[in-house]
Amino acid sequence: MTDFPANRSDPLAELKSEHRTLAVLRMLQREPSYMSNEEIVSSYFGLVGLACSREQTTACLAVLERTGLIEASTVEKLTVIRLTAKGEEVAKGLVVVEGVLRPGVDGPY
Template sequence: MSDRESNRADPLERQKSEHRALALLRLLGREASYMSNEEIVDCHFANLGLACPRAQVRECLAMLERAGLIELSMAETLTVIRLTAKGDEVGQGLVVVEGVLRPGVDCPY
């Protein structure tokens, strides 16, 4: 494999990343406080068949924060995640953002 090929994102991994991003936004949208934490998100991904290393969970959180879809804060050593209004719109499919799967009519998340 050449260096160029090894630097390309795996298409399947990219798809799973987009699913994780949507699953997280939808999870937060169902929470009464529109908040959760990294531990719960990690378990949620595993329950949906989207398990990944903790580093990938953090990459997902960072990407969503950069896009203005979530806000992150710390409670001691735990990362707390809060959904923004824009993040709720993306989770509902009203706004499309690169890196987040747009939910279908029968979205399982």
């Protein structure tokens, strides 16, 4: 297995992270309310071959919130997320944001 310098993360982990952020945005875009929750997101990752730990799911949502692509709130220990207008533009490929995979023409999500 290849060792990576301390200041550089695993390229495969970065790629999966970019796929996860796009998958969340596209999933929210298809929801009638543009909303979901962390448990649904975690299950969705498993369905589309991006299964990960709770910590990675939480980190993914934190990145999206920090960049203004989603809004998150806590309701009885459950994180509820809502797509923002900027998040929808990124999901459509109209805006490019670092850390989010740009959707392809025939994207799987």
